[in-house]
Amino acid sequence: MERRDSQQGMDKLLRQLESDYIKAVKDNENTTVEGFIEQFLYDSWDYNDKNLEDIKSVLGRYSDGEIYHGTFSKSFTEMLKHLKMKLQQLDSAMEYPVLHTNNGASLLVAFVDGLVIQYYVGIYNVEKLREMTLYIKSVILHALKTEGTESAELT
Numbered sequence: 001m002e003r004r005d006s007q008q009g010m011d012k013l014l015r016q017l018e019s020d021y022i023k024a025v026k027d028n029e030n031t032t033v034e035g036f037i038e039q040f041l042y043d044s045w046d047y048n049d050k051n052l053e054d055i056k057s058v059l060g061r062y063s064d065g066e067i068y069h070g071t072f073s074k075s076f077t078e079m080l081k082h083l084k085m086k087l088q089q090l091d092s093a094m095e096y097p098v099l100h101t102n103n104g105a106s107l108l109v110a111f112v113d114g115l116v117i118q119y120y121v122g123i124y125n126v127e128k129l130r131e132m133t134l135y136i137k138s139v140i141l142h143a144l145k146t147e148g149t150e151s152a153e154l155t
Contacts, residue, residue: 011071014058018075020047022082033090033099033144038137041112045129048116056120080105096144104144111140 024043030036048055061067084105091099098104115136118124124132 011067013054014067014072014075017051017054017058018079020051021079025079025082025086028086031090033087033096034137034141036087036090037108037140038133040108041133041136042130044112044116045119045126045133048119049126052120080109083109096141098144098146108140108144111143 024047025040028036028039028043030039058067062069062072084099087096087099087105087108094100096104098107115124115129119126119129129136
């Protein structure tokens with residue numbers, strides 16, 4: 001019974017993280033891909049800094065098998081779905097071909113999460129990430145313009 005209660009509590013925390021993520025995507029009112037990504041980066045640095053312990057707890061519990069793979073995967077997929085829809089809506093002129101693939105949002109998140117992990121282990125602090133944001137945005141936007149992505153689908 002104790003593990004079940006703990007599992008339900010953790011699922012609740014995971015759901016809260018998912019809900020916060022989706023809300024941040026929806027609340028980002030930028031009307032361009034460029035503006036959206038810049039705000040997304042700033043929001044990511046701030047959110048991860050403020051919620052570090054909750055995120056570590058969820059990831060630790062997942063790696064210990066206390067959060068089921070399917071539960072975690074479903075939550076992550078839901079977050080990506082909202083991000084993908086928003087980015088594709090903003091890029092109606094299809095200036096960023098990668099965003100219109102199955103993996104466009106996932107690649108963006110992988111890039112951002114890679115930097116967040118480096119923050120977690122002390123390579124960067126939030127101030128440094130904020131200072132680097134315009135450069136990081138430029139690198140991401142350049143990558144999203146990659147052509148011929150239809151043959152490079154990851155899933």
